[in-house]
Amino acid sequence: MPADQNTGSHAASGTGGGHSAPPARLAQKALADLPWEVGVAKPDPAMVVDKVTRTFGGLTAVSVDHLEIQRGGITGLIGPNGAGKTTLFNLLTGFDQPNTGTWTFDGRSLGRLSPHQVARLGVVRTFQLTKALSRLTVLQNMLLGAQGQTGESFLKALIPGTWRAEEKANTEKAMDLLRRFKLDAKKDDFAGILSGGQRKLLEMARALMSDPKVVMLDEPMAGVNPALTQSLLGHVKDLREEGMTVVFVEHDMDVVRDISDWVVVMAAGKVIAEGPPESISQNKAVVDAYLGAHHDAPLTNEEEDRVLAEAEAAIAREEGVPPGGGTPETISSEKDGKR
Template sequence: MHAETMSTDRKAAALAAFKDLARDPGVPKPDPILVVDHVVRRFGGLTAVDVGHVEIQRGSITALIGPNGAGKTTFFNQLTGFDTADAGSWTFNGRSMNGVPAHKVARSGMVRTFQLTKALSRLTVLENMRLGAQKQKGENFWRALVPGVWRAQEDEITERAEELLVRFKLDAKRDDFAGSLSGGQRKLLEMARALMVNPELVMLDEPMAGVNPALTQSLLGHVKDLREQGMTVLFVEHDMDMVRDISDWVIVMAQGAVIAEGPPSTIMSDERVIDAYLGAHHDAPLSEGELEAQLQEAEAALEAEIEEEAQK
């Protein structure tokens, strides 16, 4: 099948899955790959996450949006084993993932990237890619003593790494230290490394943060390409133009809870969403006048403090 036709088919199938769905938080999906129930995470007296029920449709690109402090990254951390939930349960492909450590979550086919990339700076780009592979025979002490056992697998891993580097246009950097890459190239490396395990679900935490405009289109293309290759994508993002461009469905969080779901074309006109964004005044960008007033207030307070100290 022609690649373009397949791309259209995948997109059409994803949109068909969401057709006629209710716009309520936690709406059941036709074929969910990830199902979350009553997940709660508290830090002291603050409830950072309190998600009643949410389902992620297989084969789709779902955006997770919400004001700053809505709990999106914390929620990602619970689901992928990087943090421990205080309550709740979730299943991936029908298998319970409660309390499963991060490396085993990845091994099961559910991988994530981070807002701040986790590339190991003092390793080369190729070495970073190799580290992304799971179940390496050479890691076992007894097998490591028999080179024939693990050398063939190591060759396979290197071959897959090389293929992915070509796909992500990082092959020219294969022997460079990861620390020498630009912010956008590190994002590409992290996405490529995540694919070393042939995942079914890829979770991207703000894939566009810190990426220069020249690489933005390239990254967008790669995210869409994940769906074309049969993967499911769940991503956190603030850029609404990007959300509208690539997502099939949008889930909105505010104050730790899911407050709305819907297609990207209509979600921002939903009253609940407008309320969450505009009601959270502290999350809205300050106008120049407000910023100036805050600066003057801070300067006045500092001057008063200096004067008080001088009089003592």
């Protein structure tokens, strides 16, 4: 495990460590004094995003002006559906290329890198729809995660002597991880027969096989039963104890409040707020984005009638038909259809 030298890093404390010792949460301390504003500079950013935009036709899916992600912390990325969270994930990991903008990891630009190159630098991701490799066994899934394997080159693959020892070491490491994620009994089963929650665990464990520096989890708790959620949460916290930087997308606010050191809120492709978890529920922009701007204004009967009348009048103006006489047109078109 390559430990980072800077703040927030915490040497690997062995498998399953961090349960006995109280968590240090260095990132949380480092971030405590920051102002709660969008684009604020972090003391030790691992990833920096600058003016990244991505449009699909006329739709701007992502337009992030400036965003820094603290090293060694857990950053939660939240926002309503369609806010651009997953698109941002795709951009950061090379699965999609932005129209404009730059983004760096450890000061190194990630622009125009393909997904596997990003992964080799130590930024691994999981997927919203879990991608367990069904017809490979659980152990084979794990072994695939190991980086720089000699046996993965065509010619050396033909000479088992060149990769046997490496394979053995990787298998031991995989078994350690599987034990930690309580999947070791399933190692020879096809990944396709695992339950949804077990697949989430496997995908996370597989990502850890590559000794990542940044782990990006796209909705790790989606579709997982509450009991397993607790254990998944524990695993995510362990990643932080081992000095990894975690970015995750999540909808469950209890989860977000529980584990994140910093929360970034996106809506309509933009970052609309960021701050520690406790700041978010008080933020007006966030509440508006989730619930609509007028959610707390009571709607009286008279008001409702007035809004309805206004809408009807607007429709009537557009169609050039007096209010209340909107039906003849539909009838005549029906007749046309029958002829």
